[in-house]
Amino acid sequence: MKKIEAIIKPFKLDDVKDRLDEVGIHGMTVSEVKGFGRGGGKAPIYPGAEYIVDFVPRVKVEIVVPDELVHTAIEAITDASRTGHVGDGKIFVLPVDEAIRIRTGESGPDALS
Template sequence: MKKVEAIIKPFKLDEVKDALAEVGIQGMTVTEVKGFGRTGGKKEVYRGSAYVVDFVPKVKVDIVVPDSMVSDVIDAIEKSAKTGRIGDGKIFVVPVEEAVRIRTGERGEDAI
């Protein structure tokens, strides 16, 4: 099993959710996060004074999938979240050793 973590622009969430549903994803966890990358944030002007917004609002989508679905999930996220501009986000894949469904006690892939 793998955990796919995607940091995306907030307005792309519905498109990503729909794309993931098309490849068979039935559940995910979504968290509002803030961060910055190479650009270091963005400059804005308020009442004539320039200031830097260090942290840009983003959305983090977490999905645990069987190894066989990882490439489909990555492709779906990449295609649906892409705008072609700076700040489109990142996708990370990390191994998951165990999963347990609390309600039933199912373990491993049966729990996801």
């Protein structure tokens, strides 16, 4: 099993959710996050002043999938969240040693569905 964390632009969340649903991946955890990458944020100019906003708003989507669905999930997230502009986001894939459904006690991949 793998945990996939995707940091995406907030307005792309519904597209990512719909695309994951289309490929059979249901359920996710979503968090509002802030951060910056190589660009270092943005520098808006207001009348009489310029200031740096170091952190830009993003959404973090977290899913855990069986190994055989990792590439399908990555492709779905990438296709749905890509705008072609700077700041489209990042995807991280981490190993998951165990998953347990609290209600039933199911474990491993059975706990994911």
